[in-house]
Every structure is written in structure tokens, then in C-alpha cells.
Amino acid sequence: MEFSTSTILIVIGIVLIIGLQLGLIIKVMQLLKRKPKRPVEEVLSQEDREKLKRVAADHFEAAMVRELKHFEQDLAKTSQSLLTDLHAQVETSDKAISLAASELTVHLRGEYEVLLNNALSQIKAQLAIGETNLQNFTVTQAQALADLVESRKQIVINRVDTQLADILANYLNSSLEQLDLSDQEHLIMAKLEEIKPMLKADLARVK
Amino acid sequence: MSNNIMMPITFVSPQDLEDIRVYLRGLMASRRAHRADSLASNIPAETLAWLHAQLPDDSVQAVEKLIQQIELEFKDSPIVEILVAAPLSDLALAKLVEWLRREAHPAVMIRQQIDRRLMGGAKLRTSRSIYDLSISGALGRSREQLTEVIHGWS
Numbered sequence: 001m002e003f004s005t006s007t008i009l010i011v012i013g014i015v016l017i018i019g020l021q022l023g024l025i026i027k028v029m030q031l032l033k034r035k036p037k038r039p040v041e042e043v044l045s046q047e048d049r050e051k052l053k054r055v056a057a058d059h060f061e062a063a064m065v066r067e068l069k070h071f072e073q074d075l076a077k078t079s080q081s082l083l084t085d086l087h088a089q090v091e092t093s094d095k096a097i098s099l100a101a102s103e104l105t106v107h108l109r110g111e112y113e114v115l116l117n118n119a120l121s122q123i124k125a126q127l128a129i130g131e132t133n134l135q136n137f138t139v140t141q142a143q144a145l146a147d148l149v150e151s152r153k154q155i156v157i158n159r160v161d162t163q164l165a166d167i168l169a170n171y172l173n174s175s176l177e178q179l180d181l182s183d184q185e186h187l188i189m190a191k192l193e194e195i196k197p198m199l200k201a202d203l204a205r206v207k
Numbered sequence: 208m209s210n211n212i213m214m215p216i217t218f219v220s221p222q223d224l225e226d227i228r229v230y231l232r233g234l235m236a237s238r239r240a241h242r243a244d245s246l247a248s249n250i251p252a253e254t255l256a257w258l259h260a261q262l263p264d265d266s267v268q269a270v271e272k273l274i275q276q277i278e279l280e281f282k283d284s285p286i287v288e289i290l291v292a293a294p295l296s297d298l299a300l301a302k303l304v305e306w307l308r309r310e311a312h313p314a315v316m317i318r319q320q321i322d323r324r325l326m327g328g329a330k331l332r333t334s335r336s337i338y339d340l341s342i343s344g345a346l347g348r349s350r351e352q353l354t355e356v357i358h359g360w361s
Contacts, residue, residue, distance in 0.1 A: 172346075173351045184291070184300040188329045189306065191340035195331075196310050202333050203285045203312035 006089045010082055017078060021071055032060065214308070216301045217251040219317045224281055226250050227258065228274070235270040284314040290322045290330040292341070 044052065192199070218227070221361045226249050231291075248255070262269045287307060295303065300319065305317045322330070327342035 103268060167353070167356055171349055171356075184293070184295065184327060185302060187327060188291075188299075188303065188340060191328060192303075192306060192310075195340070196340050198336070199307075199331070199333070199338065200311045202335050203287070 004089065005095050007086060010085055010089070014078065014082055018075075021075075025067075031161075214258040215251075215254045215313065216304055217253045218257070219300065219304050221286060221316055221318060223250070223254065224277070224284075224316070227254070227277065230255075231258070231270055231274045231277070235267055235274070236266045238265065238270060281314060281316070284311050284316050284332065286316045286318055287311075288318045288320060288332040290320050290325060290332070290341075291327040292321070292323050292327050294321060297318065 217223070230246060230248045230250055233248075237246065250258075258273070263271050289303070300317070304315075304317055307317070325341035325343050326346075328340045328344070330341050330344070331338040
């Protein structure tokens with residue numbers, strides 16, 4: 001828990017006032033207890049002294065009661081005043097704290113907005129750099145790929161020019177086994193001979 | 208039908224069998240009515256001659272018996288579906304049927320279909336298997352080799 005300077009000063013004031021009051025009471029008590037310079041027996045008789053003592057005691061008691069009442073009233077007033085001041089101080093402090101908090105918030109918001117904007121600017125700059133790098137990389141790679149495709153295409157074109165006819169001829173020869181495509185009947189009969197055992201077994205199982 | 212009688216080479220397809228059934232039923236009805244009708248039919252002359260050769264006499268019972276014999280003989284005949292790129296000539300079809308009945312099964316029936324994608328040769332389909340004797344099949348089987356060669360270029 002934290003106290004403002006004004007609160008601490010008020011508390012110290014209260015303590016000082018209470019101290020002063022207590023000091024006053026102690027001083028009165030000391031005066032009353034002080035011994036007279038002449039012997040009391042020379043001035044007053046025993047009876048008068050007793051009477052005076054009683055009167056003094058009564059006066060002292062009345063004075064004490066009166067003073068205590070005043071003291072109590074003063075103390076109440078002082079306390080009330082102090083409490084009022086304290087409340088006022090607290091309200092003032094609250095307002096001051098709220099104001100300070102608002103100002104701090106505004107200040108911090110401004111600062112952080114600046115920081116945030118700076119950070120955003122940096123990120124944007126980095127992103128722009130990255131995007132540029134990526135574009136450069138993409139262009140480079142695309143060019144490299146295009147070059148590669150072009151070189152491979154040239155290789156294939158060269159090979160097609162020189163070898164495709166031979167390869168197709170070999171492919172057709174090996175695939176068709178030099179069959180006479182114009183003679184369907186002989187072609188089919190020749191192929192049937194190849195599958196005769198399988199076909200015979202297959203049809204034999206039907207019945 | 209006895210096994211020692213060869214089916215005529217023109218008796219080829221399930222449709223031929225159906226035509227024979229229709230013809231014999233008409234013949235039976237005609238004989239029942241004691242008529243000598245000339246029955247119209249798509250049946251080739253050779254098959255007709257073969258049919259009449261199977262009839263011992265002109266009785267209705269003979270025709271009825273022949274119908275029963277044919278039903279019995281052909282009810283389990285294996286059917287070979289033959290796909291060709293272009294229709295076979297009658298001679299080529301006859302040779303094919305003759306070969307199949309001699310080498311594979313005596314009562315086999317043929318159903319010819321056209322599939323121009325075959326390019327040449329034929330594809331045979333039985334109830335159990337498919338035999339690809341076509342040009343497109345041969346080219347397809349060698350296709351991987353060609354692909355490898357072309358890939359080898361790059």
C-alpha cells in the first residue's frame with residue numbers, strides 16, 4: 001500500500017498535536033506536585049490545608065474534566081478535519097492518478113504506435129526485399145528451366161531427325177513380326193495356331 | 208444329333224440357329240397341314256440342304272425329332288465372339304469356322320463383330336478368356352519399349 005506525501009504529513013501532524021496535548025497535561029501534573037518553599041504548617045492550619053487540598057482536588061478534577069472534554073472535542077474536530085482533508089487528498093490523489101494514468105496511456109500509446117509503425121515499416125521493407133528476391137529467383141529459375149527444356153528439345157529434335165525413322169521401323173517390325181497386314185485371313189489363321197492349345201482347352205471346358 | 212455328321216460351314220452363328228428353328232417350325236406346320244409351301248428364309252442353301260439331308264422322310268415326326276436333336280446338340284455350344292477390324296469375307300469366315308470346329312470344338316459357334324480400332328488381326332472372346340491377336344494389341348505390347356527408347360533420347 002502506498003501513501004502520498006500529503007497523507008504522511010497529515011499523520012505526522014496528528015501525532016504532533018497529540019504529543020503536545022500530552023506534554024501539556026504532564027507539565028500541569030508536575031506543577032501541581034511541586035513542593036512549596038515555606039512549610040505549609042506555617043501558613044495554614046492542618047484543617048485549612050485539608051480543606052484547601054479538597055477544594056484544589058475538586059478544582060483540579062473539574063479542570064481536568066473540562067480540559068479533557070475540550071481535548072476530546074478538539075481531538076474529534078481535528079480527527080474529523082484530518083479525515084475530511086484525507087478524503088479530499090485521496091480524491092485529489094485519485095484524480096491525479098487517473099489523470100496521470102490517462103496521460104501515461106496516451107503517452108505510451110503514442111510511443112508504442114510509433115514503435116509499431118516503425119516495426120511495420122521494417123517488415124514491409126523486408127517483405128518488399130523478399131518479394132523482389134523471389135521474383136528474381138523465379139525469373140532466373142524460369143529462364144534456367146526454359147533453357148534446359150530448349151536444350152533437351154533440341155536434343156530430341158536432333159535425334160528424331162536422325163533416328164526416329166529407324167526406331168519406328170524397328171518398332172513396327174518387332175511388334176508385327178513382319179506379318180503381311182494386307183492378308184487378314186492368313187494373319188488371323190497364323191495367330192490362331194499360336195493359341196490353339198489354350199483355345200482348345202478353354203472351349204473343351206464349356207461343355 | 209450324331210457326332211459323325213459335320214455341321215455345314217454356313218451354320219455359324221447363334222442367329223443362324225434361331226433362323227433354323229424358325230424354318231423347321233414353319234416346315235412342321237406346313238407338313239401338318241399337308242401343304243408343300245415354299246418357306247421364305249435367310250438360311251443359306253448349303254445349310255438348307257444339310258437340314259433336309261437330316262430328315263429321313265417327309266413326316267411331321269421327323270421334323271419334330273430334328274428340332275429336338277438340334278436343340279439338344281446346340282444348347283451348350285460354345286460361342287466364340289470374334290472381333291475384326293473389317294468384316295471377313297465369306298471364304299475367310301468359312302476357313303475360320305472350319306479351323307475352329309476341327310481344332311478347338313466341333314460345335315463351336317461364331318459371332319462376328321467389327322471393331323476398327325483393332326487395325327488388323329482379330330480378338331477372340333470366349334466365355335472364359337480373351338485372346339488378342341490384333342495389330343493394335345501387338346503394337347500396344349511393344350509400346351513400353353518404344354517409350355523407353357524415346358525417353359532414352361533425353
